[in-house]
Amino acid sequence: MAPVSKAERKALMDAGAWIFNVVTSVGIIMVNKALMATHGYSFATTLTGLHFATTTLMTVVMRWLGYVQPSHLPLPELIKFVVFANLSIVGMNVSLMWNSVGFYQIAKLCIIPVLCLFEVVFDNFRYSRGTKLSIMVVLLGVGVCTVSDVSVNTRGLAAAAVAVWSTALQQYYVHYLQKKYSLGSFNLLGHTAPAQMASLLVLGPFVDYWLTGKKVYSFDYSPIVTFFIVLSCIIAIGTNLSQFICIGRFTAVSFQVLGHMKTILVLILGFMFFGKEGLNLQVALGMLLAVVGMIWYGNASSKPGGKERLSHPEKSPEDGRV
Template identity: 80%
Template sequence: MTSSMSKSDKKKVLDFAAWSFNITTSVGIIMVNKALMATHGFSFATTLTGLHFVTTTLMTIVFRWLGLSQPSHLPIPDLIKFVIFSNLSIVGMNVSLMWNSVGFYQIAKLCMIPASCLLEVVFDRVHYSRDTKLSIMVVLIGVAVCTVTDVSVNAKGLAAAVIAVWSTALQQYYVHFLQRKYSLNSFNLLGHTAPAQAGSLLLVGPFVDFLLTGKRVDHFGFTSIALFFLTLSCVIAIGVNLSQFICIGRFSAVSFQVLGHMKTVLVLSLGFLFFGKEGLNFQVVLGMILAVVGMIWYGNASKITLKGNFIFGCGAGYLLQWIQCWYNWLSLM
């Protein structure tokens, strides 16, 4: 019994560490990229993502050299499908932001949770409880209230948004699927996918960025400060990519999407804290509180979820401590 409790406690600590690692690195890279792009004018998002995967590839090589990552196998067809989904997700989100209003772009991002839910229902035969469904709705409404302002849509923008939503949902589902199917841990899977993504994104990235910005990355005038932020972004990206694979592998794509909206709330809060309170109003505060309440509800509701005829703990409840700490902090703003 003691041994069982010990294992349970260890899992809780590791789950909490995984969530914390992802939240910290994701919020950190958003803040660094904001400084790099908005302040120093490096607007080449797709190329930057390619550079992120270069540093991630270097990390996997070092881990393999240190013996922390064991040799593994991932069939080429599965690798190609994963890279296609991932790159379509990255390019699709960038194009969607360019062709749509910010409001519709945010709505498209909110659609990723229902898309991920549908994939799990169809392929994994997951059955969500009423409380889980309602809590997800509260999260979506809360995030929509605090982020969606103007909403306008056109045909090509809608097409880009649809591609972005489904490719992102498929990529995140595929992370979980490949780890289970081939018994790969996060380091193994990154070791297979990061080099392919780095090469493909660095190949197409400059052309996509030129299409989006009208500027050439090879004409960018680097300063020492811009180079510092670029390097810092690439270093933090190692943690972002690794923690994404760890979280989706330990939990599910849906839980990871809900966590993603926690990061949205944190980024908004930190933005108001560090960059001034312009735009902070009752609607934004109400939306953030709704979103956090929905996440706490989701964490409780999804501790035990029916999957087919089996009951499994999805681990999202271990996010509660993180959320409740930030809920207390938000209440003081």
């Protein structure tokens, strides 16, 4: 048996990281949807705080075992990241609560052009005509799907918009911090997870009460609800870690481009388990168009001149660009 080459080893690790992210992301979406839609647990912000509590515990254990080495992240950078990340998490959870699974995932497709915009403005990248057209196809597909989703409402659309822009900022910043400070996935989580846990657990009950008019401490925590909460927290460890791993290996744009696999899986599972959110021909065609646009974007941007830096940016995030 021939030895595995370095390129083959990297390809296997990339595939493993992506599969890890797909499985955990789809899993947590379906578990959280069951909690909110089926069992009435609408405290999304508090739940996210619990997610980061278990993630923090994981980083502590990994540090104790010696898998996480000491590292440094300046406090101003940490604060900016936590603001972006908390807005992203709260926005995504609220969007999931107020929208259908389909529209929730479709809105996430918009993160791709927003991240591309960040690269053009902040990193001085230039995109070819084919790359720009592919982004337009993605947006057209998203628009077709959105029109057909009758469960969309004004507040859900607003939550999705906040989620898209804050998520793009958070993911762009993940790649920046990992690159500038030479932070691995465990190291970056070790810095950010405790801060997110503390802020979300403190603010979560108040935010959830403002959103739902219900108190998290007054909810009837039946055994099945408790089971789903624990399951959600366990899966969240993998979701948080795999996101940092994938962004570090693929960059934020590539991470989002590959996300069409999760979108399709979630739409199919949403149709299977939440029949009231059925798929129709218009949604299916819109999804297909969006996926074609993403594949086109991947091919176009990888060609010479498809996506290239014109010059080194004069500013960095520390100079106030984000």
